[in-house]
Amino acid sequence: MKHLVSVADLNREAAIAILDTSLEMSEVNDRDIKKLPTLRGKTVVNLFFEDSTRTRISFEVAAKRLSADVINFAAKGSSVSKGESLKDTAQTLEAIGADAVVIRHHASGAAHMLANSGWVKGSVINAGDGTHEHPTQALLDAFTLRNAIHKDARGKGLDGVSVAIVGDIAHSRVARSNLVLLKKLGAKVYLVGPPTLLPNALIKQADGFSFSLDEAIATFELDAVMMLRVQLERMTAGFFPSEREYARIWGLNADRLAMLGPETFVMHPGPMNRGLEIDAASADSKNSLVLQQVANGVSVRMAVLYHLLSGGENE
Amino acid sequence: MSEFTLVNVTLADGSVTNVGVADGVIKFIGTEIVGESIDSKGLMALPGFVDLHTHLREPGFEQSETVLSGSRAAALGGFTAVHAMANTMPVADTAGVVEQIKSLGDEAGLLEVQPIGAVTVGLGGERLAELGAMANSRAKVTIFSDDGKCVSDPLLMRRALAYVKSFDGVIAQHAQEPRLTENSQMHEGSVSAELGLAGWPAVAEESIIARDVLLAEATGSRLHICHLSTAGSVEIIRWAKQRGIKVTAEVTPHHLLLTDELARTYDPVYKVNPPLRTDADVKALREALVDGTIDIVATDHAPHPVEAKECEWSAAAFGMLGLETAASIAQLVLIDSGASNWQRFSEVMSVNPAGISRLENQGQALAVGNVANITVINPTASRVISGGGASKSSNQPYEGIELPGAIIHTIFRGAFSVRDSKLAK
Numbered sequence: 212m213k214h215l216v217s218v219a220d221l222n223r224e225a226a227i228a229i230l231d232t233s234l235e236m237s238e239v240n241d242r243d244i245k246k247l248p249t250l251r252g253k254t255v256v257n258l259f260f261e262d263s264t265r266t267r268i269s270f271e272v273a274a275k276r277l278s279a280d281v282i283n284f285a286a287k288g289s290s291v292s293k294g295e296s297l298k299d300t301a302q303t304l305e306a307i308g309a310d311a312v313v314i315r316h317h318a319s320g321a322a323h324m325l326a327n328s329g330w331v332k333g334s335v336i337n338a339g340d341g342t343h344e345h346p347t348q349a350l351l352d353a354f355t356l357r358n359a360i361h362k363d364a365r366g367k368g369l370d371g372v373s374v375a376i377v378g379d380i381a382h383s384r385v386a387r388s389n390l391v392l393l394k395k396l397g398a399k400v401y402l403v404g405p406p407t408l409l410p411n412a413l414i415k416q417a418d419g420f421s422f423s424l425d426e427a428i429a430t431f432e433l434d435a436v437m438m439l440r441v442q443l444e445r446m447t448a449g450f451f452p453s454e455r456e457y458a459r460i461w462g463l464n465a466d467r468l469a470m471l472g473p474e475t476f477v478m479h480p481g482p483m484n485r486g487l488e489i490d491a492a493s494a495d496s497k498n499s500l501v502l503q504q505v506a507n508g509v510s511v512r513m514a515v516l517y518h519l520l521s522g523g524e525n526e
Numbered sequence: 527m528s529e530f531t532l533v534n535v536t537l538a539d540g541s542v543t544n545v546g547v548a549d550g551v552i553k554f555i556g557t558e559i560v561g562e563s564i565d566s567k568g569l570m571a572l573p574g575f576v577d578l579h580t581h582l583r584e585p586g587f588e589q590s591e592t593v594l595s596g597s598r599a600a601a602l603g604g605f606t607a608v609h610a611m612a613n614t615m616p617v618a619d620t621a622g623v624v625e626q627i628k629s630l631g632d633e634a635g636l637l638e639v640q641p642i643g644a645v646t647v648g649l650g651g652e653r654l655a656e657l658g659a660m661a662n663s664r665a666k667v668t669i670f671s672d673d674g675k676c677v678s679d680p681l682l683m684r685r686a687l688a689y690v691k692s693f694d695g696v697i698a699q700h701a702q703e704p705r706l707t708e709n710s711q712m713h714e715g716s717v718s719a720e721l722g723l724a725g726w727p728a729v730a731e732e733s734i735i736a737r738d739v740l741l742a743e744a745t746g747s748r749l750h751i752c753h754l755s756t757a758g759s760v761e762i763i764r765w766a767k768q769r770g771i772k773v774t775a776e777v778t779p780h781h782l783l784l785t786d787e788l789a790r791t792y793d794p795v796y797k798v799n800p801p802l803r804t805d806a807d808v809k810a811l812r813e814a815l816v817d818g819t820i821d822i823v824a825t826d827h828a829p830h831p832v833e834a835k836e837c838e839w840s841a842a843a844f845g846m847l848g849l850e851t852a853a854s855i856a857q858l859v860l861i862d863s864g865a866s867n868w869q870r871f872s873e874v875m876s877v878n879p880a881g882i883s884r885l886e887n888q889g890q891a892l893a894v895g896n897v898a899n900i901t902v903i904n905p906t907a908s909r910v911i912s913g914g915g916a917s918k919s920s921n922q923p924y925e926g927i928e929l930p931g932a933i934i935h936t937i938f939r940g941a942f943s944v945r946d947s948k949l950a951k
Contacts, residue, residue, distance in 0.1 A: 296837055318838035319711075319722040320792030327792075341840070343722030387722060412716030 214326040214335040215515055218346045218392040223368065226350070226395060231365050232514035233354050233507070239276065240510055249521050250279035253310040258300070259338070260286040260316040265481060265505070266338050266348075270313045273512035279520075282309075297321065301330040309333045311520055319343035334519040342382045348480055349388035351511040353396055355504045356435055359476050370397030373418075375427050377403040377461060378439030378488055379450070381410050385480045386439060390416060403427045404439075404461060407450040424461050428470045435476040435500075438463050438489045458487050465492040476500050528941060529553075529561025532902065535571045537892060538868040545571055547898040550940030554894055566902060569934055572872050574606025574637075574899035575853060576879040576888050578698075578776060579673070579752060579824035581845070582608070582639070584630060585623070586615025591829040591918050593630035596849070597637055598916040599827070601943040603849040604901040604933040607638035607880065607888045612649070613674040619644035619655035621663035628665040636943040636951075637936075640883060643667040645686050645697060649675050654686060661693040668884050671698035673752055674799075676734060678704050683738060687747035696748040696774075696882060699738050701759070702800065706730035711840055713786040713801040721789060723839060726801045728756040735759050739766035739773050750882055751775045753826050755800040757810035764819045774882050776824040777811050779848055779855035784808075784923060794835045794842030795923050798828070816865045821878045825852045829919030847922040850915040854929035857905060862930050876901075887939075898940040907932035916949070 212225065221229070239247055255274040257267050267283065274281045286300065297316075304312055311334040314322050319341030326335040339345040357364045360372060374393055380386045380402050390413060393400050399418040402409055406422050414420045421427040428436075441457060451457050458464075463477065471477075477499045483489050494501060529548040536542050546553040546560040553560055577600065583591040591599075593610070600608045610627050612618035618627060624641040631639020643660035647653045649672045660667040670690060677683045677699060686697050707730045712718050714725020735751055739762060742749035754760065754775045763775045780798060785805055788796040796802060814820040828845025835842050856875055860866040880889025887897035908930045914920030936944035943950055 296833065297841075298836055316838065318840040320840075321838045323792045324838055341722050342724075381719075384722060387720070410719035412719035415716070 212518060215346050215519060216322045216326050216335060216337045217344050218349050218388045218395070221392070221395070223395050226353070226392060227366060227368060229350060229511070229514050229518055230354050230357060232517055233350070233511045234365060236513040236517070237507065237510035245276050246278060247276065248278050249517060250274065250277040253279045253520055254282065254308055255279045255311045255313065255516065256282045256284055256304050256309040258284045258286065258304065258312050258314045260321070261339070263315055263339065266315060269508040270338060270512050273509050274516055276509070277513055277516055279516070297324065298328070298330055301325055301328070305331045311336060311516065313338050315339045317341055336515060336519065339384055341384065343384050344388045345384040346388050347508070347512055347515055348385050349392040350515065351504060351507045352389055352437065352478060352480070353392055354511050355478065355500050355507050356476065358503070359500055360434065368396040369393060371399070372397070372434045373399040373401065373431055374435045374437060375401040375403050375431060375433050376437045376439065377424060377463070379408045379441055379445055380404050380413055380439070381408045382442065382445065383439050387413070389437065401427060401431050401433070405451050408445070424463070424467060425470070428467060433471060433475050435478055436463060436471065437478040440480065440482065441484055441488045454487055462488050462490065463493040464490045468493045468496060468498070473498065478504060481505065531559045531561060531563055532566040532571055533559065533563050535566035535569055535902065538570070538572055538872050545892060545900070547937065547940050550898060552892060552894055552896050552898050555892065568906065569902050569904050570868065571892060572868070572901050572903065573876040573889055573892060574901050574936065574938065575604045575875045576883070576885065577605050577608040577825050577827070577849065577852070578669070578822060578879040578882060579826045580608040580610055580849065581613070581828045582610045582627070583829060584614065585626065589831050589918070593627065593639060594634040595916060595918045596827070597631065597634040597639065598949055599849040601636040601936045601938070601949065602916050602933060603851070604853050604903065604936050605637055605849065606899040606901065606936065606938045607640060607885055609640050609642050609669060609883060611673050612642050612644040612671060617644050617648050618642065619647055621656065621659040621665070624660050624665035624667050625663050637938050638885070638888065640885060641665045641667055642669045642671050642698065645670045645672045645677050646682065651675060651677060651679060651682065654682070654689065657686070657689055657695065658693065661695060668693070668695050669698050669750070669882070670695060671700065671752065673698065673700045676700050676702040676704060678734070680737060680741070684741050684745060687741055687745045687749060691745070691747050694884065696750050698750040698752050699734065700752050701731045701734035701738070703730040703733050706733070712789045712797070713803050715786060715804060717786045717789055721792070723789065728758055728803070731756055731800060732758040732762060735762050739763070739771050742773055743769065743771045747772065749773045753778050753781065753800055753824070754811065754820060755781050755803050755807065757807045760810045760814040760819055764814070767819065774821040774878070775819070776822045777815055777820045778826045779823060779852045780846055780923060782808060782811055782815070782859050783855050788923070792839050794837065794839050795846065795921055797839060797842050797844055798846050799844035812859050812865070815859060815874060816870065821874065822882070823852060823856045823874045824879065825849050829917050830921050831919060835921050845921070847914060847917050847919060849917070851911060851922065851924055851929060853903065853933060854931045857931040858929065861905065898937055900937040901933065902935040902937070904932045904934050905930070
């Protein structure tokens with residue numbers, strides 16, 4: 212495997228291999244000295260055309276714990292904002308010898324373009340492209356859920372686990388990546404949200420859907436609910452009338468948490484709009500995996516860098 | 527003036543004959559020979575092709591194309607007339623600009639360059655441009671279009687349709703409801719949902735066409751619909767024609783051949799407006815071209831410089847080249863498929879577009895006394911498409927695809943603009 216642009220690049224075995232490596236990496240992250248020499252002498256560039264402090268820091272820590280040299284290239288405020296093209300930026304990074312480029316871009320397909328253009332020789336890791344994909348987020352979500360469900364998770368998938376993804380499916384790269392990856396791992400995936408934000412084409416790929424969160428909870432016997440962040444500009448664009456109405460119908464709250472029962476996990480890719488798609492009681496409940504998701508991000512990204520850059524076992 | 531005879535050339539009806547040209551007109555059709563004999567066995571002579579939708583980019587965007595480079599590409603594609611779209615800089619919205627474009631075409635001298643005038647000032651969609659002045663200018667504009675933008679204001683569209691009646695003009699509508707297509711990147715469907723690219727729904731085209739055929743009925747005016755792209759649009763045009771509404775419709779070669787599946791490459795060479803649609807749409811468009819619901823093939827030749835396409839999809843420009851591949855795709859769809867015949871081919875590539883534009887010496891049958899605008903093709907040849915041809919740009923979407931047919935000679939007013947598949951000057 213050279214690049215990680217889409218979860219479609221991974222088959223079930225490759226995905227499980229990354230999750231298993233992530234498990235080993237998380238053991239490193241529990242040590243006093245959280246460092247491996249694996250990627251010494253390698254250069255990883257974080258190329259961020261869009262602000263995302265959380266994802267950028269997660270990749271940065273992951274690369275540093277593997278002893279790689281890390282360069283952060285925030286394209287905002289750089290020559291890119293003066294009209295430099297993706298191609299020129301990529302070729303600059305190539306000239307300084309990047310072994311891997313972690314790219315976050317507002318345009319769907321930007322990572323695909325970079326990986327297939329011939330502009331860079333190194334590996335390309337998609338850290339979120341427009342409304343297309345966010346494969347490392349899906350891997351860390353799967354990793355978190357797998358750890359929560361299996362006592363010894365090594366080698367296992369998510370067979371038979373049922374997960375609802377709730378919210379703005381249409382504009383969510385997290386939803387697209389999760390839908391494909393969770394299904395590859397054997398999970399049943401349900402999509403829930405307002406009809407304006409649920410594209411038919413994605414519904415067809417899912418195991419079921421509902422326009423009502425209450426109905427989904429009553430029908431699907433969920434092992435996990437994954438709440439998506441609501442962008443407020445969707446409201447002004449008429450996808451739903453108001454924050455209050457959204458929270459009433461599709462928000463996770465104490466009542467719905469009780470309906471879900473104590474065995475159902477609550478997930479959110481962050482950052483959360485508390486009181487909109489998720490209330491404090493749900494976000495901070497015993498069932499919530501939100502903090503583990505953040506912590507596991509580093510382990511999973513270490514595993515991805517390891518597999519792409521050190522000639523991991525599934526080469 | 528040169529004199530020559532195409533010897534043993536096949537006509538659209540299948541007959542084999544000699545066609546003699548002298549003094550810029552067809553002197554005879556029969557067995558005689560005049561001037562140079564040009565062996566044309568196995569070749570077909572058809573009325574010179576007429577493109578109703580060409581972006582020549584001059585004035586203003588000469589890095590993409592000029593009237594001269596576009597004329598060369600068009601001649602190589604078998605065209606003896608093209609219609610230059612109005613979205614230049616400055617916009618072709620005054621008599622001065624359309625006359626300038628006409629002059630540039632005459633200077634190039636490879637074919638007839640007929641300007642299209644803008645409907646509204648600066649394509650702004652707010653005030654009518656001086657349509658009468660353009661119609662009465664030396665350019666004699668008959669077609670008006672804001673192509674690239676839709677005349678979305680229903681009142682303005684109604685007024686424009688009514689106004690051009692005084693000089694038998696026609697409004698060529700780029701049917702795209704702007705609110706339904708904000709930031710749209712590709713056809714809205716299963717592929718766009720998977721790729722996370724904002725969709726351009728079929729209804730955004732169909733709703734404007736439905737509105738405009740009714741306005742055309744109410745005003746009794748001529749309406750032309752640019753680049754039809756959906757099966758639903760075909761249904762509306764079919765209905766309108768049955769009602770006797772004076773509407774004509776065009777389809778581009780790329781909408782007859784390519785689908786939205788190509789967007790999976792994220793290669794912006796496939797980014798075009800209206801977008802590539804689905805297999806079902808392609809099938810409906812092909813049927814409509816055969817049965818007469820769609821009147822013409824028009825290229826929507828849209829050159830762009832490399833940097834406008836060598837970037838992420840959403841930052842890239844819309845549009846693709848078409849002049850040098852149009853006839854091959856029309857042949858593929860009408861002839862090689864077995865669905866139709868060369869007479870229909872001539873209608874959609876020449877006779878009908880010339881008729882919509884009221885061009886006097888174009889789109890005429892090969893008959894004695896007519897101006898010799900003739901395209902000679904080899905229908906049994908085939909070629910693998912590579913590079914941009916004579917265009918200044920190279921954004922063609924057919925790289926590596928094998929297409930049937932080859933343009934051998936293009937004869938414009940009795941002189942070769944293309945001879946043996948090479949520019950004659």
